Amino acid sequence: MRSTVDSYLRYLLSRAATLNLTAIKTLEEARVRHGEDCAALLGCAAFAGKRVLDVGSGAGLPGLIIKLIEPGALVTLLEATSKKARFLLDCCRDLGIDGVEVVCARAEDYARTPARESFDIVAARGVAALPALCELCLPFARVGGLFLAMKQSGEETAPFHLYGGARLDDYRYTITGGISHTVIRAEKTSPCPEKYPRPWRAIRRGKP
Numbered sequence: 001m002r003s004t005v006d007s008y009l010r011y012l013l014s015r016a017a018t019l020n021l022t023a024i025k026t027l028e029e030a031r032v033r034h035g036e037d038c039a040a041l042l043g044c045a046a047f048a049g050k051r052v053l054d055v056g057s058g059a060g061l062p063g064l065i066i067k068l069i070e071p072g073a074l075v076t077l078l079e080a081t082s083k084k085a086r087f088l089l090d091c092c093r094d095l096g097i098d099g100v101e102v103v104c105a106r107a108e109d110y111a112r113t114p115a116r117e118s119f120d121i122v123a124a125r126g127v128a129a130l131p132a133l134c135e136l137c138l139p140f141a142r143v144g145g146l147f148l149a150m151k152q153s154g155e156e157t158a159p160f161h162l163y164g165g166a167r168l169d170d171y172r173y174t175i176t177g178g179i180s181h182t183v184i185r186a187e188k189t190s191p192c193p194e195k196y197p198r199p200w201r202a203i204r205r206g207k208p
Helices: 005-019 026-044 063-070 082-095 130-140
Strands: 051-055 074-081 100-104 119-125 141-152 165-167 171-175 177-187
Touching: 005 026, 005 063, 005 082, 026 063, 026 141, 026 171, 051 063, 051 130, 051 141, 063 074, 063 082, 063 100, 074 082, 082 100, 119 130, 130 141, 130 177
Parallel strands: 051 074, 051 119, 074 100, 119 141
Antiparallel strands: 141 177, 165 177, 171 177
């Protein structure tokens, strides 16, 4: 029997305290703040049959929600913290979630592998400020692919063009409780220059 979003959320909550995975304590809140919120991402792009990279996956959000709702998506979870990467591996094994790759690496290092410019969709959920996310994520998207950044609002700006991207219309949605969020979307229009992404120390200084 295929795992459900609820089974994943229960598993997440059972492991959250020891691994600092989420501050949410109840299944009801997790269904909205994690499940419903991440599921909204499927409304702004077609994920079936696509290679999807979740950058800074943490507890598997949004990557595992995408996989559970759209099994045809080919999902890779990229997480730099070894304890969280181990959680992701345990979760997929214990819940029988097949077809998910877990990579324990920093994005700026993984971007120097054949994974560079190989994904149809690259997603990130609140990992960093938008300018840093663009530099970390756009190098992974193939030309014609999409970068999706889940944000509280669409007010942030970033130099998408430096990394071969062009901003599209934002996707706005509201979940239970009247909570409104935005997915900032960009299309990969040309190859990313080889110098990007830079080391994190250079990225966090704020100047491209």
